[in-house]
Amino acid sequence: MSTINFKIVLHTLGMLLLFNGAFMIFPVVASYYYNESITLELTFSLIVTVFSGLFMMFSTRKHDKNIAQREGYLIVTLGWLFMVLTGMLPYVFTKMIPEFSNAFFETMSGYTTTGASILNDIEVMPNSILLWRSLTHWIGGMGIIVLTVAILPLFGIGGMQLFNAEAPGPGADKLKPRIADTAKRLWLIYFIYTVIEAILLKIAGMGYFDAVNHALSTLSTGGFSTKNDSVAFWNDSPMIQYIIILFMFLAGTNFVMSYFAFKFDFKKIWQNEEFRWFLSFILVFSSLTTLVIFFKADLDLNSIPHPRVIGEFESSIRHSFFQVLAVVTTTGFVTSDFTLWTPFLTILFFGLFFLGGSAGSTSGGIKVVRHVILIKNGFQEFRRVLHPNAILPVRYKGKSVDQKIVFTIQGFFILYALSFIIGAVVLASTGLDFETAIGGAASSLGNVGPAFGKLSPVDNFSGLTNFGKLWCSFLMLLGRLELFTVLIIFSPYFWRNR
Amino acid sequence: MSTINFKIVLHTLGMLLLFNGAFMIFPVVASYYYNESITLELTFSLIVTVFSGLFMMFSTRKHDKNIAQREGYLIVTLGWLFMVLTGMLPYVFTKMIPEFSNAFFETMSGYTTTGASILNDIEVMPNSILLWRSLTHWIGGMGIIVLTVAILPLFGIGGMQLFNAEAPGPGADKLKPRIADTAKRLWLIYFIYTVIEAILLKIAGMGYFDAVNHALSTLSTGGFSTKNDSVAFWNDSPMIQYIIILFMFLAGTNFVMSYFAFKFDFKKIWQNEEFRWFLSFILVFSSLTTLVIFFKADLDLNSIPHPRVIGEFESSIRHSFFQVLAVVTTTGFVTSDFTLWTPFLTILFFGLFFLGGSAGSTSGGIKVVRHVILIKNGFQEFRRVLHPNAILPVRYKGKSVDQKIVFTIQGFFILYALSFIIGAVVLASTGLDFETAIGGAASSLGNVGPAFGKLSPVDNFSGLTNFGKLWCSFLMLLGRLELFTVLIIFSPYFWRNR
Ligand SMILES: [K+]
Ligand SMILES: [K+]
Incomplete structure (x- = not known):
């Protein structure tokens, strides 16, 4: 290893800002269309972002093309950070979220697809701001696809080599074109799904604007909503919630499976071991929850209205599947406060x-494949204890x-557990009680969104101290980038030249 | 592997019951001495236990001497269970704890050195019963020494081979005599420490009876007390608490270190890596706690009186060191309710x-060596990510x-985390709230004793349902026998003959 090629890092970050600024056209147009009188401020955010990007690219235009592992890590972590620092400008310039810690938290929660919010009243926000909020999720989701396809398997982080083996694309020998090709295919699926969901939601009775925003939030497993009650706002429209259930499931599934589905290769989907496990987990936990809700819980104890549009049992099924999927896929949408169901x-x-x-x-979290x-x-460990000399490997997908x-x-897994407990201890030091601190750390690290205690699905993160908000933002980034990618930058080995 | 030699398993269990029954002489004598009118019932417990043991030994006297791994696992797990089933007789026969689930819980809590109790008023119990309670701890502690010296390293459970390498005794080639020899040496230290602590506590002002019981509870890291307020009863006698602090520290230290100390080989102690880490953890966490208590917490918010005998700062130091040691060594004694200090x-x-x-x-829990x-x-994992082809082993004790x-x-570690979360989910299904369920599972699994929420240091486990008590008893056994020893018996591989 030689010294780090900072120029190419900055150059790439500049490109990312250009890309981020380009997306700001949407809130600008929305503000103009809805006559929201913040068009100027939003345009200014766009200009600052684009010009920062251009400046960074221009000042590093003479760069060595050599890019290696360490530059990769820097680009990923700093990339997310720079997206957040520019992505928060629309909130700050329009004074919709004027304080730094709040705007930073909301934006980090966006790009990391966490969906936790510090907004006490979402519905008073201008449409352009709400659209930008949802777009940060969607951009973050695109970033995660690149991360999973290109960065994690290459660097061998947390066993993600297992993923690379199944990604579609040209032969494994042509690595670079293959990665770009795979990413493009998966992005296309991501985009198509978003469009289809938005159309279906509109047909089911949502307004255009809400339909687009919720589609952006679902596919990215983000969870920002345009309503204070989240998806519980449509508790009287089961069809809307079933559509979101379906797309949460698709968003939590390996996009490569959807690629096979588009090619009508359903056998390959069924043969995929992680898919079968994911489906089984969802079915088992949702059925269990359905039974407990139906026989033991009272949905009306929620502060959210729960009209039984089709009946008691349908209501139990719907809210069970919705909340299990919302948590397992780490989308974090809410139709009911699961912390009030039963202990x-x-x-x-x-x-x-x-x-x-x-x-x-x-989706965020530890991921099904790792658990499996x-x-x-x-x-196997039990068999190994009984047969110490036998070679007993783990078999996955038949190999x-x-x-x-x-x-x-x-x-x-161990690093995740450690990050969680340290995350909770630090949160508690800001004065949060046991349940809130533990839930807040788990939710931030897993990019879920809602948590427990004073951060329950009907609460939000606005009550945290400034430090608490920054700490949660850090945990979100840590979890989103699969721990190592962020932490490695803090390790002395990273900066040692040899 | 051939079929399991059940006869030798039963024969050994019979010997354990004989041993257990012999210890029941102490409560019998105590009852007679204190004129407690339950001497007959206690004698009956002794007779039933001894005769059960004799019957088991006699009926299996013609057994094959062959003993292998699987017999070892059965003896350990069933051994603890049989000790509990006979060890609860004194409570049941004297009707001091008449219900099965309560008596089973209290006895399991004893032999696993957990120290959680279902007794709402400890001080109304006859001395003989209190002595038996403390003795179950002490017997359990002896069992743990054998387990650590003989079973875990041999079977390679959870990396305990690392321990075996440092145990004193004759050359490694003579394995069997070495194990017996090591166990005897460590038992002797255990016994000597208990006697010394009892004497010191008496000198410091405790009554004879309390001194003996607390010495039995300290060295076994058990935590049963003879007072409702636990060691907080002596909050006006700092000297008593400092003595217990010292012996909790010794009980949480590898007894091999004490063996070196008795041989004045202090260099070997200091060179021991786990000892240095253990000491550092204690010092760091206690100092941190001292500062937080002194500057942030109000000890008087406790329901327990906290006279400042020597002053505010001494009080902060004493309760910090006491509670950190009580939790880290998993003794579980209480001088102050740490759940009320600060979030x-x-x-x-x-x-x-x-x-x-x-x-x-x-001590219980995951153990310092594993964390290190x-x-x-x-x-190393960070370095491995940066240098995928380098061989980067973990170095411990210079190797x-x-x-x-x-x-x-x-x-x-992963199995421990899984047992903890399943433990908490099942406890919650009995109706416990978030904090109580999570704390109760962590405390039972780690053999600590007190927990959080409604199982805080000033509460007890009497409010649990019968199933909840049995489940906690199972978690105690699971944690005490280092998970694998118990779980392996439930694995189908264990019962397969080949
Ligand atoms: K989310
Ligand atoms: K204990």
């Missing part, structure tokens, strides 16, 4: 905060998994 | 519930640790 479901959902969706989706490998390895990958996944 | 300290202590003392001590290996491996051992320790 058992509260802790069960707390456990689900650590599950996560599939690798190759936009760890569970299988756990069973033996290299012990090194299992080792890396174990390391990832 | 930060509540979560910090929750984290400490997972730390544990040293390997080769009587995992933390070191975590740092490279076999990757297999690190792998096993990772597996142990």
Whole structure:
């Protein structure tokens, strides 16, 4: 390793800002269209972002083309940070979220697709601002697809090599074109899904604007809504909620599966082990929740109205599937306050905060594939104790998994647990009680959104101290970039030249 | 592997019952001495236990001497269970704890050195019953020493091979005599420490009876007290509490270190890496707690009186060191309700519930050595990501640790986390709130004793449902026997003959 090629890092970051600024055209147009009198401020945000990007690119135009691992890490982490620092400008310049910590939190929550908010009244916000909020999710989701396709498998972070093996594209020998090609295919699916969901939501009775925003929030597993009550606003429209249930499921599924589906290759989907596990987890936990809600819980204890449009049982099924999917896919939409159902479901959902969706989706959390490998390895561990000399590898998708990958996944899990407990301790030091601190840390790290206690699905993060908001923002970034990508920059080995 | 030699398993269990029955002489004598009118019932417990043991031994006297791994696991887990089933007889026969679930819980809490209680008023109990309670701790502590010296390292459970390497005794080639020899040496230290602590406590002002009971509870890191307020009863006698602080520290230290100390080989102690880490953890966390208590917390918010005998600062130091040691060594004695100090300290202590003392001590939890290996491996993981082709082993005590051992320790940690979350979910299903369910599971699994919420240091476990009590008892056993030893019996591989 030689010294880090900072010029190419800055150059790439400049390109990202250009891209970010380009997306700001949408809120500018929205503000103009809805006559919101903040068009000038939004245009100014766009100009500042684009010019910052141009300046960074121009000042580093003479750069060495050499790009290696360390530059990659810097680009990913700093990239997210620079997106946030410019992406918060529309909030700050329009004075809709004037304080730094609030605007930073809301924007980080956007790009990391967490969906936690500090807004006490979402519905008073101008449409242009709400659209930008949803767009930060959608841009973040695009970033995650690149991260999963290109960065994590290449660098071997947390066992994501397992994902790379199944991504579609030209032969494995042509690595670079393959990655670009795969990313493009998956982006296309992401885009098509968003359009279809928006159309379906409109047909089901949502307004155009709400339909677009919720589609942007669903596919990115983000969770920002245009309503104070989130999707519970449509508790009298089961069809709307079933559409969101379907698209949350798709957003939590490996996009490569959708690629197979578009090619009518359903056999490949069914043969995919992670998909089967993901589906099973959803079905098992949703059915269990349905039974508990139907027999034990009173949905009306919620502060949210729960009209039984089709009947008691349908209501139990719908809210169970909705909230299980919202938590497992880490979307974080709310139709009902799951922390008020029963003590058992509260802790069960707390456990689900650590599950996560599939690798190759936009969901956060630990991810199904890692859990499956760890569970299988756990069973093997018992056999290994009984037969110390036998070689007993973990089998996944019909193949033996290299012990090194299992080792890396174990390391990832432990680092996740450690980040969670340190995250909770630091949050508690800002004065949060036990349940709130633990829930807030799990939710931020897993990019879920709602949490427990004073950060329940019907509350928001506005009551945190400034430091608390920044700390949660850090946890969101940490979880979103799969821990290592962020933490490695803080390690002395990273900066050592040799 | 052939079929399991059940006869030798039963024979050994019979010997354990004989041993258990022999210890019942102490409560019998105590009852007679204190004129407690339950001497007959206690004698009956002794007779039933001894005769059960004799019957089991006699009916299996013609047994094959062959003993292998699977018999070892059965003996350990069933051994603890049989000790509990006979050890609860004194409570049941004297009708002091008449219900099965309560008596089972209290006895399991005793032998697993957990120290959680279902007794609402400890001080109304006859001395003989209180002595038996403390003795169950002490017997359990002896069992743990054998487990650590003989079973865990041999079977390679959770990386305990690392412990075996440092145990004193004859050359490694003579394995069997070495194990017996090591166990005897460590038992002797355990016994001597108990006697010394009892004498010191008496000198410091405790009554004879209380001194003996607290010495039995300290060295086993058990935590049963003879007072409703636990050691807080002596909050006006700092000297008593400092003595207990010292012996909690010794009980949480590898007894092999004490063996070196008795041989005046202090260099070996200082060179021991786990000892240095254990000491550092205690000092860091206690100092931090001292500062927070002194500047932020109000000790008088406790329901327990906190006379400032020597002054405010001394009080902060004493309660900090006492509670940090009580939790880290998993003794669980109480001088102050740490869940009422500050939100930060509540979560910090929750984290400490997972730390544990040293390997080769009587403490529960995950243990310092495992954390150290995992933390070191975590740092190496960053270097491995940056240098994928370099071989970067974990170094412990100046030597490279076999990757297999690190792998096993990772597996142990993950299984511990899984047991904890399932433990909490099941506890919540009995109706416990978030904080209580999570705290109760962590405390039971780590054999700590007090927990959080409605199971705080000033509460007890009597409010749990019968199922809740049995579930906590299971978690105690699971944690005490280092997970694998218990769970392996439930695995189908265990019962497969081949
Ligand atoms: K989310
Ligand atoms: K204990």
